[in-house]
Amino acid sequence: MTNEILVPALGESVTEATVSRWLKQPGEAVAIDEPLVELETDKVTLEVSAQVAGSLAEIAVPEGETVEVGALLGLIAKGAAGAAASAPAAPARSGPAAMPPVVPEPAAPSGKILNMVVPTLGESVAEAILSRWIKQAGDSVAADEPLVELETDKVTLEVNAPGAGILQSLAVAEGDTVQVGALLAKVASGATPAAVTPAPAPAASAPPPAASVPALNPAAVARSAAGGKITAEDLLAFLGTPETAEVMPLSPAVQRLVRENGLDPARIPASGKDGRLVKADVLAVIADPSKLIPIAPSLPPIAAPVAPAPTPRTAATPVPDARQNRVRMTKLRQTVAKRLKEAQNTAAMLTTFNEVDMGAVMALRSRYKQLFEKTHGTKLGFMSFFAKAAVSALKAVPAVNAQLDGDEIVYNRYYDIGMAVSAPAGLMVPVIRGCEAKSFAEIEASLVDLATRSREGKLALTEMQGGTFTITNGGIFGSLLSTPILNPPQSAILGLHKIQDRPMAIDGQMAIRPMMYVALSYDHRLIDGREAVTALVKIKEAIEAPEKLLLEL
Numbered sequence: 413m414t415n416e417i418l419v420p421a422l423g424e425s426v427t428e429a430t431v432s433r434w435l436k437q438p439g440e441a442v443a444i445d446e447p448l449v450e451l452e453t454d455k456v457t458l459e460v461s462a463q464v465a466g467s468l469a470e471i472a473v474p475e476g477e478t479v480e481v482g483a484l485l486g487l488i489a490k491g492a493a494g495a496a497a498s499a500p501a502a503p504a505r506s507g508p509a510a511m512p513p514v515v516p517e518p519a520a521p522s523g524k525i526l527n528m529v530v531p532t533l534g535e536s537v538a539e540a541i542l543s544r545w546i547k548q549a550g551d552s553v554a555a556d557e558p559l560v561e562l563e564t565d566k567v568t569l570e571v572n573a574p575g576a577g578i579l580q581s582l583a584v585a586e587g588d589t590v591q592v593g594a595l596l597a598k599v600a601s602g603a604t605p606a607a608v609t610p611a612p613a614p615a616a617s618a619p620p621p622a623a624s625v626p627a628l629n630p631a632a633v634a635r636s637a638a639g640g641k642i643t644a645e646d647l648l649a650f651l652g653t654p655e656t657a658e659v660m661p662l663s664p665a666v667q668r669l670v671r672e673n674g675l676d677p678a679r680i681p682a683s684g685k686d687g688r689l690v691k692a693d694v695l696a697v698i699a700d701p702s703k704l705i706p707i708a709p710s711l712p713p714i715a716a717p718v719a720p721a722p723t724p725r726t727a728a729t730p731v732p733d734a735r736q737n738r739v740r741m742t743k744l745r746q747t748v749a750k751r752l753k754e755a756q757n758t759a760a761m762l763t764t765f766n767e768v769d770m771g772a773v774m775a776l777r778s779r780y781k782q783l784f785e786k787t788h789g790t791k792l793g794f795m796s797f798f799a800k801a802a803v804s805a806l807k808a809v810p811a812v813n814a815q816l817d818g819d820e821i822v823y824n825r826y827y828d829i830g831m832a833v834s835a836p837a838g839l840m841v842p843v844i845r846g847c848e849a850k851s852f853a854e855i856e857a858s859l860v861d862l863a864t865r866s867r868e869g870k871l872a873l874t875e876m877q878g879g880t881f882t883i884t885n886g887g888i889f890g891s892l893l894s895t896p897i898l899n900p901p902q903s904a905i906l907g908l909h910k911i912q913d914r915p916m917a918i919d920g921q922m923a924i925r926p927m928m929y930v931a932l933s934y935d936h937r938l939i940d941g942r943e944a945v946t947a948l949v950k951i952k953e954a955i956e957a958p959e960k961l962l963l964e965l
Contacts, residue, residue, distance in 0.1 A: 413489075413490050414469055414487040414488060414489055414490065415463060415464045415466070415487070415488045415490055416484055416486075416487060416488075417448060417449070417460060417462070417463075417484070417485040417486040417487065417488060418482055418483065418484060418485065419451065419460070419479050419480065419481050419482055419483045419485060420458075420460060420481070421481055422451075422453055422458075422481055426453050426481075426591060426594070427480055427481055428453075428478055428479060428480045428481070429451040429452060429453045429458075429478070429479060430451065430452045430453075430476065430477070430478050430479075430663070430665065431449060431450075431451060431452075431473050431474065431475050431476065431477050431478075431479060431485070432450045432451065432452040432457065432475065432476075432663035432665075433449070433450045433475060433663070434448070434449050434450075434471060434475060435447050435448055435449060435450065435459075436448050436449075436468045437468065437471075438468050438469065438470060438471060439467060439468065440467060440468050441466070441467050442462045442465065442466060442467060442468055442488060443462065443465050444462060444463070444464060444465050445461045445462065446461060446462050447459040447460070447461050448460055448461060448462055448468065448485075448486070449485055449486070450663075451479070452663050452665055452691075457663065457684075457690065460485065462488055463488075464488055464490050465490070466488045466489050466490040467488070467489050468486060468487075468488060468489075469486075469487040469488060469489035470486050470487040471485075471486045472484045472485055472486050472487070473485050473486070524575075524600075524601045524602075525580065525598050525599070525600055525601070526573075526574040526575045526577070526598065526599040526600075526601050527574070527595055527598055527599075528559065528560075528571060528573065528574050528595070528596045528597045528598070528599060529593055529594060529595055529596060530562065530571070530590050530591065530592050530593060530594045530596060531571060531592070532592055533562075533564055533569075533592055533873060537564055537592075537873060538591060538592055539564075539589050539590060539591050539592070540562040540563060540564045540569075540589070540590055541562070541563045541564075541587065541588070541589055541590075542560060542561075542562060542563075542584050542585070542586055542587065542588050542589075542590055542596070543561045543562065543563040543568065543586065543587075544560070544561045544586060545559070545560050545582060545586060546558050546559055546560060546561065546570070547559045547560075547579050548579065548582075549579055549580065549581055549582050549597075550578065550579065551578070551579050552577075552578055552579075553573040553576065553577060553578065553579050553599060554573065554576050555573060555574075555575050555576045556572045556573060557572060557573045558570040558571070558572055558573075559571060559572065559573050559579065559596075559597065560596060560597070562590070563742060564747075564873065568869050571596060573599055574599055575599060575601045575602075576601065576602065577599050577600045577601040577602050578599065578600045579597060579598075579599055580597070580598045580599060580600045581597060581598050582596075582597050583595045583596055583597055583598070584596055584597075585683070585690070585692035586692075587692060587695060587696065587699075588691075588692055662677060662689060663690075663691070665691050666689055666690065666691055666693075666694055669691065669694040669695070669698070670694060673694070673698055675694065675697065675698075675704075676704075677689055678705075679704045679705045679706075680693050680694060680697050680703075680704065680705070681693060681697075681703060681705060699740055700738075742838065745838050748838055748839055751900060752897050754900065755897050755898045755899075755900050756897065758900070759898055759900070759903075759935040759936075759937065760935060760936035760937045761897070761898055761933055761934070761935060761936070762933070762934060762936045762941070762944070763895040763896075763931050763932065763933040763934075764931070764932050764934070764941070764944050764945050764948055765893070765929060765930070765931050765932075765948075766929075766930050766932075766948050766949065766952050767927050767928065767929050767930065767952075768927070768928045768929075768930055768951075768952045768955045768956060769916070769925050769926070769927060769955075769956050770794075770911050770926045770927065770928050770955065771925055771926055771956075772955075772956055772957065772958055773794065773797050773955055773958050774911075774926055776958055777792050777793075777794070780792065784852075784853070787853075788853035788856075788857070789857070790853060790856045790857045790860060791856065791860075792852070792856060793856055793859075794908075795831065795855070795856070795859055795883070795885070796852040796853075796855040796856045796859075797852075797954075797955060797958060797961065798883055798906070798908060798951070798955065799829050799831075799844065799847050799855050799883065800847070800852070800855070800954070800961045801950070801951045801954035801955050801961060802827075802829060802847075802881060802883060802906060802951060803827045803829070803847050803848045804950060804951075804954050804960075804961065805947040805948070805950035805951045805954070806827055806880075806881060806947070807827075807848075808946070808947070808950050809943050809946050809947040809950070810823050811823075811903070811938060811939050811940075811943050812881070812903065812904045812932075812934065812939055812943060812944065812947045813827065813880050813881055813903075813904075814903055814938060815880070815901045815902060815903050815938075816901070816903070816935070816937065816938055817901075821938060824880045826845075826846065826848075826880065827846070827847045827848045827880060827881070828843050828844070828845045828846065828847070828878055828879045828880050828881075829843065829844050829847045829879060829880070829881050829882070829883060830842065830843045830844075830876075830879035830881070830882040830883070830899060830902075831843075831844060831859055831862065831863070831882075831883055831884075832882060832883070832884035832885070832899075833862070833863050833866040833867070834889075835866045835867045835869070836867060836869075840866045840871065840876060841876055841879065841882055841899055842862035842863070842865075842866055842871055842875050842876055843875060843876060843877070843878060843879040844858045844859060844862065845878075862875065879899070879902060880902060881902060881904060881905070881906070882896075882899045882902055882905040882906070883905070883906045883908065884896050884905060884906070884907050884908070885907075885908040885909075886907060886908065886909055886910075887908050887909040887910040887911065887928065890910055891909050891910060892909055892910050892912065892929065893909055893929045893931070894907055894909065894931060895907070895931055895933055896931060896933045897933065898933055898934075898935060903934060903935040903938045903939055904932060904933065904934040904935070904939060904944070904947070905932070905933050905934075906930065906931070906932055906948075906951065907930065907931040907932075907933065908928065908930060909928055909929045909930070909931075910928070911926050911927070911928045912926070912927060912928075913925070913926055913927070914927045930948065930951065930952065932944055932947060932948040932951075
């Protein structure tokens with residue numbers, strides 16, 4: 413009678429994995445819950461354990477092959493072999509031929525292990541980058557205490573402990589990308605540090621294979637002779653060290669990264685279990701070559717196992733320059749760059765310009781700003797006037813408030829306006845919802861709140877989604893004129909600029925007026941030039957006669 417070994421569920425949106433290493437071979441005895449095989453996804457490495465005691469009868473998938481969730485990995489033969497292997501385990505534990513005891517996962521005094529997973533990140537956001545572990549394995553944690561920071565293309569958010577206890581293990585390294593629902597760590601509820609001290613690895617059940625010379629880093633060999641030379645005794649002492657006597661096998665993903673980037677695995681600092689080299693270690697070295705373990709140039713090379721020649725690089729590795737500072741792009745900056753470029757490549761983007769006389773709004777604001785702030789508790793700025801003017805124009809020209817969805821045009825009958833904000837982490841566009849129903853004071857208060865929380869990194873993802881139109885104000889930085897880029901899937905964006913006194917001809921007379929250039933970028937696939945110009949003129953007219961906004965004319 414046999415029992416099937418199947419690929420378990422790998423997490424939301426993860427459908428396949430690579431068989432990186434078989435821990436048992438056909439004919440070997442296995443105990444219940446004993447790890448049999450390691451699977452490697454693009455996120456983590458996990459072990460599949462035996463569900464029954466017996467012996468490994470068959471391996472269905474060799475190492476290096478890709479398997480899908482639910483696929484057959486192998487078979488376990490139950491019965492005599494399994495009983496013989498598992499029955500004498502207790503009395504024969506001290507015997508030389510006894511199977512090593514299976515060390516169960518350390519549990520809390522309450523007997524409960526809590527999984528901490530990636531929470532829902534918001535509409536259409538499926539992944540994030542683990543930017544920083546606030547706590548490390550073995551640290552005490554309190555319920556709802558922040559343990560890790562995740563960075564999406566919008567914001568950086570913290571994931572809190574699911575309960576009080578000890579952070580038992582970390583499943584994801586810093587810099588890795590994780591999917592919604594993926595396991596981040598395990599917390600031993602109510603445990604003390606002593607309760608989760610990792611158990612020592614059991615002794616090997618089979619004698620070690622014939623000695624093989626590992627790939628050595630000469631810089632790591634202790635020297636006893638004068639002048640720093642390596643002696644035969646130094647080399648033998650190094651090879652006899654338990655931590656270095658065995659070369660840890662590389663998973664297929666790590667082998668591929670090492671080969672494609674022409675790296676020496678012996679020079680990459682390893683952080684995996686039992687000193688294994690994991691994917692995150694290689695990616696860290698690729699991002700920062702200075703992390704490679706240096707090799708002393710005066711030492712002779714030491715023989716290493718024959719390995720496939722690395723694929724030559726197409727370009728030389730850049731030489732570090734003391735005059736430069738290289739910083740890895742944040743996830744937010746990468747996504748902003750990607751989406752803005754996609755907007756240029758996808759939309760038939762065009763910009764129309766006009767100029768607005770700001771005199772009437774400035775006079776109204778100067779006359780009532782103190783009374784406005786005293787009455788409503790917020791300052792009267794220019795953005796509420798432009799938000800109201802935009803709503804008036806969008807109502808008059810519905811195409812400017814619409815968006816494309818495949819071969820359909822979606823006309824929005826609500827007016828949620830995004831206000832672009834420059835935050836330390838990058839450009840953010842929080843959305844003020846229902847601007848058509850909000851008063852000037854409500855719009856100003858909402859903008860102050862959203863802008864403040866944008867700069868503090870405290871915005872929720874939902875507060876930056878679903879806008880139908882965007883306003884960006886480059887004038888606060890001194891920009892006189894620009895062509896703003898669309899914020900997909902929106903079809904138009906209004907750009908505001910610096911207010912500057914210029915001579916204007918009014919009724920045949922020259923006058924100095926506070927003027928602002930305004931720009932409306934739009935998707936020509938959906939919005940015709942006539943509609944775009946009409947909408948921008950509507951905004952100009954509303955700002956130059958603000959009483960129309962107040963009277964909703």
